Amino acid sequence: MAEIIARWEWRTFGEAFGEAEKNILSFPEDKVRNSSEVYILSKKSMDNTKIRDTLMDIKTLRQVNADLLEQWFPVMKAGFPLALPVLNDVFMAWKAALPALKREAYSYEEFLGELVSPHADLRMVRVEKERHGFMINGCIVEIADLKFDGRPIRTVAVEMEDPDAVMRTVRQLGLDGFENVNYLKALKRSVGMDIV
16 A cells, blocks of 8 residues: 655635736646535534545644644545444544444435534535646645635645645745635634634
């Protein structure tokens, strides 16, 4: 099995990014990807949990460096149906109590409808993404048009395994004047959930 190398990430959200966006668009576009995802927010956790391509995907924030770059580490990709002990791991990531289970395993629809929706500590947000990717200084740079439960917002991100290269690219593109905000913070702000 290939070793997982965690990337360092810088990201911001807003309506437009001015000169920084023009600087990014001066580079050739690498690829466009569209996806529809469900993020699940927990009142008690800042682990990034989402369902994409029918996979439960969890990343945890491993560290933040002096430049406030964040290193996210993938800890789970699990296909449906979900059963114990995977369900235990998912609810542990949310720091939320696992409800009494009525089934041995849960399909995608059963999981969201029976375990997530009724849970007082959890909130689902449906996110549509149109992601435009660029390779700049060996970094993955992305401009994406998003919808959070139908509300439009945009994001720009720079990521790579080397944090110094990420910060050089952020400064070169003129993004360093924007706040570094991860997906969890942006989503929690959008639904009025406290950031822990």
